[in-house]
Amino acid sequence: MIRVLLVHDECLVRSVLADWLRREPDLGVEDTAWRSAPGRVRSLRPDVCAADLECADAYGIPPLGELRSRGPGTAPPGLLVLASANRPGLLKRAIEAGALGYVDKEASPEHLVHGIRRVAKGERFVNDSLGFGFLKAAEMPLTRRELSVLSLAAEGASVAEIAGSLHLSHGTVRNYMAAITRKTGARNRIDAIRISQGEGWL
Amino acid sequence: MIRVLLVHDECLVRSVLADWLRREPDLGVEDTAWRSAPGRVRSLRPDVCAADLECADAYGIPPLGELRSRGPGTAPPGLLVLASANRPGLLKRAIEAGALGYVDKEASPEHLVHGIRRVAKGERFVNDSLGFGFLKAAEMPLTRRELSVLSLAAEGASVAEIAGSLHLSHGTVRNYMAAITRKTGARNRIDAIRISQGEGWL
Known part of the structure; x- marks a missing residue:
């Protein structure tokens, strides 16, 4: 059995x-x-x-x-x-x-x-x-760090909140968001979240 | 039968x-x-x-x-x-x-x-x-018009693109987005999309 x-x-x-x-x-x-x-x-x-x-x-x-x-x-x-x-x-x-x-x-x-x-x-x-x-x-394009940043953004966190949670500078968070948007082929941050959720990355 | x-x-x-x-x-x-x-x-x-x-x-x-x-x-x-x-x-x-x-x-x-x-x-x-x-x-808080604006935003459209699609001015789209964020109790635009998708409005 x-x-x-x-x-x-x-x-x-x-x-x-x-x-x-x-x-x-x-x-x-x-x-x-x-x-x-x-x-x-x-x-x-x-x-x-x-x-x-x-x-x-x-x-x-x-x-x-x-x-x-x-x-x-x-x-x-x-x-x-x-x-x-x-x-x-x-x-x-x-x-x-x-x-x-x-x-x-x-x-x-x-x-x-x-x-x-x-x-x-x-x-x-x-x-x-x-x-x-x-x-x-x-082929999953995002690093683990980038996924952490994007997950927080998808929950509605601001750049300042993401920076605080992950002990990063505001500029570094903005750089991550720019890299994520480019790598996912998205038009902007909201589009990157949509694409990533649709594919089950988030 | x-x-x-x-x-x-x-x-x-x-x-x-x-x-x-x-x-x-x-x-x-x-x-x-x-x-x-x-x-x-x-x-x-x-x-x-x-x-x-x-x-x-x-x-x-x-x-x-x-x-x-x-x-x-x-x-x-x-x-x-x-x-x-x-x-x-x-x-x-x-x-x-x-x-x-x-x-x-x-x-x-x-x-x-x-x-x-x-x-x-x-x-x-x-x-x-x-x-x-x-x-x-x-109790669903959003009007049909606000839902149209939010749906386009959730697809990754910019303010300019939303304005173009719905024949609105940029300022009107921004006003809608502000009303949506307030009515859904969200922290920002991304949070409003997350809340609305979670509840099945979008």
């Missing part, structure tokens, strides 16, 4: 997906929202975490790393993500968190079952249709 | 939801993405359109009005939406489009089946848990 924890922030969708997975006799399925997911991983010790990359809290950034720690002496669960090719920033976060499985939300649901079985064996599973998303994830 | 067209932009979720609905003997279920939905309404003539309010295209604004026109001499389908209380802007759009059913994505999936049956009879169905969302929809 493969113990699966399904993580999705919409209760209605999550319940129906979990029900659908429970039709497979080799899967034991529990489900949870993102905010409770790290605690559920520690208590349930699933073999596989199958997690939607869309997260309703924390400015939309799923706490993927927290899914992969489950106490001393035990292996972390295999991570499978439900992803889409047009959010390469989220794909990049999943790669960095060590996800083994990448199921395209544009694929048929049978891929989810195949993927769970593969990840439970410690094997990779990747939908080919995510290829362009991975390419864009690899 | 109630003919249902399920509209959702994620193929995987849509397929599983449609399968789940097909277990009900009185429902005949077809499914589609938003971009094909208006055409499918015209060809299938469903009794009920059950549509997720999240839309991947058109800056996230679902073309709800187009679901409700299906040619001369025929009644439009009853509209049921899958909604969440924290996107009151999308709820407001559903109200304006004449939706009869409002199912909370945080509710259990059985509500979706009940809702479809009620809407098929021409009756209202509303999950109580959406109440706060409706309250916020009613």
